[in-house]
Amino acid sequence: MKHTTRLNALKSALFAGSSLVLCISGSAIADSANDLFDLSIEELVNLEITSVSRKAERLADATSAVFVITRDDIARHGIRSIPDALRLAPGLNVAQIDANKWAIGSRGLSGRYANKLLVLMDGRLLYTPSFSGVFWDVQSTLIEEIERIEIIRGPGAVAWGTNAVNGVVNIITRSSSDANGGAVVGGLDPEGGSFFAARYESQISDEATYRTFVKYQSAEGNQLLDGTEADDDWELLRASFRADWLVDNKEFKFTVEGYSGEMGSTQQVFAPTPPTYLAVSSDVADVSGGFIMGHWNVSHSENAHTNGQAYIDYTDRTSSLYNEERTTYSLDVQHHRTLGRHEIVFGGWLRFNEYDLAGSGVIQFLDEINEDTVISAFIQDEITLIEDELSLTVGLKLEDNELSPDEIEVMPTVRMLWKPVADHALWASVTRAVRTPSIADLSAVANDIVPAIPPGDPVNPTPVPARVASVGNPDFKSESNQAYELGARGQISKNVSYDVALFRMEYGDIRSFSPGDVLCQPSGVSFSVNPLCVLDSNSLLALYQFSNINESTVSGIEASLDWVVMKDFRLRTALSYATEDATQELNTLSIDGTYPEWQFSLRSEWSPADSIDVAALIRYVDDVEFRNIDEYWQANAHVRWRIEDSWVLSMGVRNLLDDATYEYYSEPGDVVPTAIERTAFLNLRYSF
Secondary structure, three states: OHHHHHHHHHHHHHHHHHHHHHOOOOOOOOOOOOOOOOOOHHHHHOOOOEEEEOOOOOOHHHEEEEEEEEEEHHHHHOOOOHHHHHHOOOOOOOOEEOOOOOEEEEEEEEEOOOOEEEEOOOEEEEOOOOOOOOOHHOOOOOHHHHHEEEEEEEHHHHHHHHOOOEEEEEEEOOHHHHOEEEEEEEEOOOOOOEEEEEEEEEEEEOOOOHHHHHHHEEEEEOEEOOOOOOOOEEEEEEEEEEEHHHHHHHHHEEEEEEEEEEEEEEEEOOOOOOOOOEEEEEEEEEEEEEEEEEEEEEEOOHHHHHHHHEEEEEEEEOOOOOOEEEEEEEEEEEEEEOOOEEEEEEEEEEEEEEEEEEOOEEEEEEOOOOEEEEEEEEEEEEEEEEEEEEEEEEEEEEEEOOOOOOEEEEEEEEEEEEEOOOEEEEEEEEEEEEOOOOOHHHHHEEEEOOEOOOEEEOOOOOOOEEEEEEOOOOOOOEEEEEEEEEEEEEEOOOEEEEEEEEEEEEEEEEEEEEEHHHHEEEEEEEOOOHHHHHHHHEEEEEEEEEEEEEEEEEEEEEEEEEEEEEOOEEEEEEEEEEEEEEEEEEEEOOOOOOOOOOOEEEEEEEEEEEOOEEEEEEEEOEEEEEHHHHHEEEEEEEEEEEEEEEEEEEEEEOOOOOEEEEOOOOOOOOOOOEEEEEEEEEEEEEEE
16 A cells, blocks of 8 residues: 555656656757756756766766766755755755754664764864764754765765765865855845854965855754654754865865854653653753965976875764763875876875763763774775776775774775767776764763663563663774665766666674673662562663674665756756665664655756746655654755845745654654654855
8 A cells, every 4th residue: 555655646746757757848848958057958968076986076986876966956956054955965865853953874774873884074074073973963064055966876985984984975065266256145044043154255466366254043942752842953053164275286165164153952851750650851052163274376387287185074962962072183195196007096184083072961072082093094096998888997095093903994995987889888896984982982872772662561571760871982893885886877868868877885893782781770689680679770771782694785776867857947866776785683673764765856957038037946755663663755946036236035845845844863862753844945145
């Protein structure tokens, strides 16, 4: 019944999209793309990207499942946040938990604390080593300054190292070299709050330009399951300065940026009151941070250049979950050289982290870890076997991370690209990637990772509730992924392109929760040693230690189609399927079921006049049974009106189909799930 419903829903969406095409215009289909879109089909296929092999290459020649979100995409759809922009990409699972928290994952693994998707901005790592994931609430920039977002579905370990296990998101901001004056943007934010930003860029000299901006954004709280207001409202202030200059054959970039804000949430906490033994409490996380980054690129000749970057990144987060103050120092250098049929890229980086971690009633740290160092080196050789037809890429990444018990992490890749006919390419790859342990894996104790089990339950026959806690393991080792991929992309015509990828991800040594001791509380006496201790207890505490004993295999397909239907109308559709087969040892807590099997999207972009753009996005997300998330459809619409050269008015609606949708329930014992409500927004932009 479920699959019949899904099929009918997909048919309805496709029929609606086709009807929309017919209703918009009765004119003939254009012979080619036009300048109403920033990039035609041909230009997009030939777009230069850098995230796959850390060298400039055409999107059509990439040996990975790559998708690019452009500035034009972001502007047409009225995007105001990075997670919202990622919804435009096929294959990713992007789900909002509350007003400021997101679950974003790739190829079978998702969640608020998803730790196998590497996220960067201009090459600066955005993940948090304390849990190897991303705090999406503070990952922000002035959205208009994003040049493009390059998304790799699948491992990117040779180029980017550990934690690039099942995906890489590289956010690339634009240069200030355009130097086109200033702009002020303000209005009502899509999340129900307010938004204001001011930007100015100009020339310092003939060789140098700069850009500076300040941005304030806030959102109102959502609703809980019972209809009451959640305390997940938030606000964030960010300021930035960037300079770019070109001297002879040398390019330099310097950026300094800082932010400060508050992120609210409604937490689930243990309470001794039956029947649920749960209560809710409010929390406000104080967040602040900033970074200084320098980047350089030196051309030695037509066939050789060297580039690198160095940055210092500071972050401070204080919440009821835990407190973290961290400073990261990073140096990254690489060299690119062409030697006959060989195109070689090699380099390495040095990264040093300083921590000041403090626990809470939810999380405590058994061992004090104040610092760690990461040293890595890589080499990659793209070998042309048949000119313009067949190439082989081999690469190797070696990394030494003090948090990993393995002395050296070894991550090889072999990739093949074949162009049997013009405008079509087949690629295949075999890659090994690893996710190194986080501080939480090694030393954190997290209480109430699942709701308390009531007394008298078959799992808990005692007269007191049983709580569950996870315990870090100092011997925890790296998780691995052996990935096999096969893809095809190309142009059917000037107006139609396609991209298909098949994958099999074999995750090994997956983080598992293995049963340990059961303690009577508050005495701490072992229940297995003295069962009578339960008579003087208010609860039992079941300890589960992190281990590496489980495995999981995720297989599936991702397909997308881009069609310029008419000179002013474009359709893009994507379909993805991922199925998981997990192997779990007896009595370990479940590790599977965090990812939807099916995802579908259809987006349209229409310019009925030179000054007006209309965009719509329809999404379908399958249910996630383990998280008790129902399947849902979602639709967004946006209109952009360029009133004159200096003024732009944007209007949009999010979640058109429902008053509210529950997209993702966070990990048990974390924030209370909230409804993502229908919102309307309005923005006005003035340029000078």
